[in-house]
Amino acid sequence: MLEYILAKYNFWIYVILMMIGLYAMMGKRNLVKKLIGMNIFQTSIILFFVSIGVKAGDATVPILKGDGHGHGEHLIQVADYLNPLPHVLMLTAIVVSIATTGVALATLILIYKRYNTLEEDEIMAIRKDASSYKTQR
Amino acid sequence: MIKNWFKLISLIAVTMTGALLIYGTHDMPAWGDPNSPANSHVSPRYILEATQKTATPNIVSAVLADYRSYDTLGESAVIFTASISCLFLLRRIRGRKEGEGKI
Amino acid sequence: MIWQLDIVLLIFIVVCAIAAINIKDLLSAVIILGAYSFFMCLLWTEMGAVDVAFTEASVGAGIGTVLFIAAVNKTSRRSKD
Numbered sequence: 354m355l356e357y358i359l360a361k362y363n364f365w366i367y368v369i370l371m372m373i374g375l376y377a378m379m380g381k382r383n384l385v386k387k388l389i390g391m392n393i394f395q396t397s398i399i400l401f402f403v404s405i406g407v408k409a410g411d412a413t414v415p416i417l418k419g420d421g422h423g424h425g426e427h428l429i430q431v432a433d434y435l436n437p438l439p440h441v442l443m444l445t446a447i448v449v450s451i452a453t454t455g456v457a458l459a460t461l462i463l464i465y466k467r468y469n470t471l472e473e474d475e476i477m478a479i480r481k482d483a484s485s486y487k488t489q490r
Numbered sequence: 491m492i493k494n495w496f497k498l499i500s501l502i503a504v505t506m507t508g509a510l511l512i513y514g515t516h517d518m519p520a521w522g523d524p525n526s527p528a529n530s531h532v533s534p535r536y537i538l539e540a541t542q543k544t545a546t547p548n549i550v551s552a553v554l555a556d557y558r559s560y561d562t563l564g565e566s567a568v569i570f571t572a573s574i575s576c577l578f579l580l581r582r583i584r585g586r587k588e589g590e591g592k593i
Numbered sequence: 594m595i596w597q598l599d600i601v602l603l604i605f606i607v608v609c610a611i612a613a614i615n616i617k618d619l620l621s622a623v624i625i626l627g628a629y630s631f632f633m634c635l636l637w638t639e640m641g642a643v644d645v646a647f648t649e650a651s652v653g654a655g656i657g658t659v660l661f662i663a664a665v666n667k668t669s670r671r672s673k674d
Contacts, residue, residue: 360520365512366603370610372508377614379500383672385619385665389626392657393610396633403642408529409522409594414641415549417541429541431534432524435641437549438533441558444550445565447648451657452572458664459579465668472673522594550644 363404370397382473384461388454395450399443406436415440595639602636619670623661630654 374397377390415437417429461471468476519526536553546552554562609629616622630653637646 361515361518363521363599363603364515364518366607368508368511368515369607371511372504373607373610373614375507376500376504379504380497381614381674383619383674385661385668386614386622386672386674388661389613389622392626393613393629396630396653399645400633400636403637403640403645404521405526405528406533406642407522407594407640408524410524412524412641414643415537416643417547417549429538431537434537434549436529436533437536437553439528440550440642440645441553441561443642443645444554444648445561447645447653448565449568451652451660452569454657455660456572456575456579458660459576461664462667463579471668548644 364401367397367401367404370400384464384471384473388457388461391457392450392454395446399446399450402439402443402446406439408432408435594641598639599636602632602639606632606636617672617674619665619672620662622672623658623665626661627654627658630657 371394374390374392374394377393378387381387381390410432412433412435415434417434464476465471468479470476470479523529536549536557540546540549540552544552544556546556606629609625609632613622613625613629616625630649634646634649634654637643637649
């Protein structure tokens with residue numbers, strides 16, 4: 354039982370982080386809070402992917418010893434280096450997440466210029482007032 | 491109170507999602523297992539061949555810039571699109587006063 | 594891979610995430626999100642993913658926090674929840 358917990362507790366904490374982000378995206382009314390929740394969600398998934406490539410034991414960072422031109426060469430063992438593939442994929446994911454955050458923040462500035470608030474319920478109330486005003490005329 | 495009702499619903503949904511995912515971790519290989527499927531299929535080839543084929547000691551940059559450089563090209567296209575859309579969203583329209591176009 | 598450091602960093606990260614979504618002042622929430630990103634970067638360094646940690650420290654914690662602060666500066670700091 355203890356062995357099972359030790360093998361899996363990392364994954365459980367990643368799921369908890371993802372739950373925090375998802376709750377902030379669904380339950381909070383402020384738009385900046387929703388964006389912060391989206392960031393936490395993305396980081397937790399990136400953390401999960403990076404942790405897939407971890408090899409417990411003597412494995413080190415995926416940079417080869419020696420200078421790569423045959424000097425100081427030694428026999429390369431797969432078990433000596435971490436899995437580089439998740440790192441590469443997640444480098445792309447981090448940059449894409451920042452791009453989405455930038456576009457979302459630009460949209461948010463436009464929303465604030467138009468409605469003068471960032472709360473979702475106030476925005477919905479303003480929209481409802483405007484539409485009823487239009488139908489009255 | 492309608493607001494607290496909504497928060498309660500979202501809390502229940504989030505808890506159910508988390509419980510399903512924690513149930514799903516039962517089938518995952520143990521954390522840091524060197525022989526898990528993710529560690530034993532594609533990446534050994536990169537580790538063994540990267541230094542002969544690309545002459546780069548850092549395997550991550552070898553894979554990023556040599557093996558998967560189309561991926562990096564697509565990523566830069568994404569950044570370009572994002573910056574152009576930010577530019578179009580935040581530019582000031584000439585001749586339109588502040589507050590015009592509001593409802 | 595040191596499991597004590599791993600547990601301490603994971604606890605810090607969860608506390609930072611909960612604080613970031615519960616604080617009413619938006620500027621404080623954004624600063625705590627930056628601290629969260631730096632703890633995440635530390636965790637990745639400890640896992641051996643140095644390139645990912647480097648990118649996260651420069652892009653995620655640097656540019657992301659700057660963008661958030663600029664947006665909060667142009668809009669309002671007030672938040673109801």
